[in-house]
Amino acid sequence: MNHISITFVTPWYGTFAGGAEVAARTLAEQLSKRGFDVQVLTTCCRSPFDNWWQNTLPPGVEKINGVIVRRFPVKQEGENLYHEVNYRIIHNMEVDEKFQHQFLENSINSQALVDYAQANTDGHLVIGMPYTQGLIYSLIQSLEGRASIMPCFHDEPQFKWITTAQMLERSRHIFFLTEEEKTLAIKHYGHSIGRRLIESPVIGVGVELPIDIEKLQKSNSSLLEEIKVRCNLPEKFFVYVGRKDIGKNILTLIDYFKDYQSHGGDATLVFLGGGDANLVPTNKGFLDLGFVPEEDKYLIISQALGLINLSHNESFSLVLMEAWLCGIPVIVHRNGEVTTAHCKKSQGGIPVSSSEEFEAALEILSSQDKGKMLARSGKRYVQSKYSWDCVINQFFRGAYQG
Template identity: 35%
Template sequence: MKIAFVIPWYGDISGGAETECRRTAENLHKSGLDVEILTTCVKQFLSDWNTDHFAEGIYKENGITVRRFSVRKRDTKKFDQVNFKLMNNCRISPIEEQIYMENMINSDNLYSYIRDHGNEYDYFFFIPYMFGTTYYGSRIYPEKSILIPCLHDESYAYMDIFKNMFKSVKAVIYNSEPEKELANRIYDIKGHQIVMGAGIDTDISYNAQRFRDKYDIQKEFILYAGRRDPGKNVSLLLEYFARYKEACDGDLKLVLIGKGEISVPKGHMHDIIDLGFVPIEDKFNAYAAATVFCMPSLYESFSIVIMEAWLCGTPVLVHADCAVTKDHCIKSNGGLYFSNYDEFEGCLNYLLTDPAKRNLIAKNGKEYVIRNYSWEMVIRRYKELLDVV
């Protein structure tokens, strides 16, 4: 059997869908499947979608064939006008939906390759749902198309243009049960559906003291790791942490790992430690050293970082309005959730004042990850899916 993952950009880049695609492809390849990547020449999400970073051609990355195709030139101004409305939850017309998709990231050469070589592949896996590569690519051979939407409850999901795509594909793979429930509330899905989850490397090694010594952080701290942008709700974490420091005595710090457009408030710079990007081993050491890992995002389809925190022995704190992360916490009994500042303060105080309960909660989370999301389990589910679709 030969399969291909189709994604707008590919490589060792940050992002949930990007990481999920790369690690899933690599582990399916290790298991014996013939796996390829079909992508554009754009480097990553934050790059100029009109510009090819890579030369068009065939690459080998970690043993996998990666076919990169030149991007189609787009009208950025037209796209931005429609996207601004969507970002502000405004309704758009069918014509505006078409403008959005036509001026998304697209590659005519990629679509031609799928059309001309479709008989060489058993299935195409398209990830994530909202990009031109998925929308136009999955329309070529819908009977061979499997969608990994990474769906969030956001304005883009309700666009009419996506309804036929979800209805026409052969199968849909979800990262969580709430994601599946959301998809079935919005779309009339006819194909096979499975809650797959994302695979996690469960043999993580870490050393909490090594992180504390390297960065000279000896006090208890909350950790956030990931992109620092409005979509991750990091500004709310900064606001709530500042309020917590004003209301509660103590030396608690907030440590930030990752880059983005949201800056640290000047009034609390001595309590907020911004490390930016750090080596992967430092990130795992940071998880282990943290008192609690907080993921305030409202829009997650899985959340690899909370799984990593659990594997490193740390409980998590998530926003109650994110159905996916809240569901993980409830099913695992590995974390708490808040919907307002008072609940945030109460959860923090509970975790800070009882180390024994904190360790038990973290242990529950770790067992949940190993039981459900080890690569052995996820690859088995993928192969079972390929046997039945």
């Protein structure tokens, strides 16, 4: 099986840790380690936080963690046309088929990348992600049934667009990250896509930490104390990991935490990751550490009372898995279908839907015995369902289907 060549296509790679990019990067690296011929085609745009119509990285070929990465210049026209449609989406205005195509045609794209894929990936398993970006739409249209998709679906306006239906219809394979994502797709597209959609695999995302947190904790490693001092971590804190973005329900999280503080709560909310730092209050009880090295991230998470992710739209939520492997429980929003399902299946976290429920959950996680019990259940869930061997077996089962 190792003779198969695999090409991943994603708008950003190597310097940005968004969900789809992490899914692509970790799977590519694991397949490469197992001897597969793997490459990634991506753009010269560094991250979603850079201008999508400007090249912030040089074109060319590099090797990142053993994986060949080819970067191509972005399309530099169409920014205003894209923002015209994005304004309509943000303000809940109608987005008809004309605007849907306008959005995808002027989102981040690279004709040079698509031309390369057309000419150089015959016989490859080509997989594009995520479905919301013009690059992936162009790839699937151009390769005419040769490219597969790992869509990373959420229940959002774009999910129901004609352009999404076109991508699913013309994809060779469809790879889902969770059962909930697949159920959503079948509910809306099952009648039109049919059996191919219903039989598409759910592969998940493999999760392994690069350091042995449990061993460090048992040995009272100086690393744990050193990170506390270096980052000025408070004695009691909860952690949010990810992009600081209104779309991630950050404002609700902050409001809930302020309510908790007003009722005498004495823990701090620590933020890790990029995004809009202006969203984080500067008053006592909030601490934004921004981006930190990967090892530092896990050392910080492992000392928190719990991880909080109130986003409604997650196609997998890697941070939940990482928190459980770090030995801490989680709090999610009940409206987050995927994250709530993870918590119910694992018994490793608490879904909430109000400030009162949030405060009650913080109190439960603040109890060392109850928090550890939830964390142990979550860790067992990750280790049984999301080992890399399990994920890669599912991946190839889907790739060789039909």
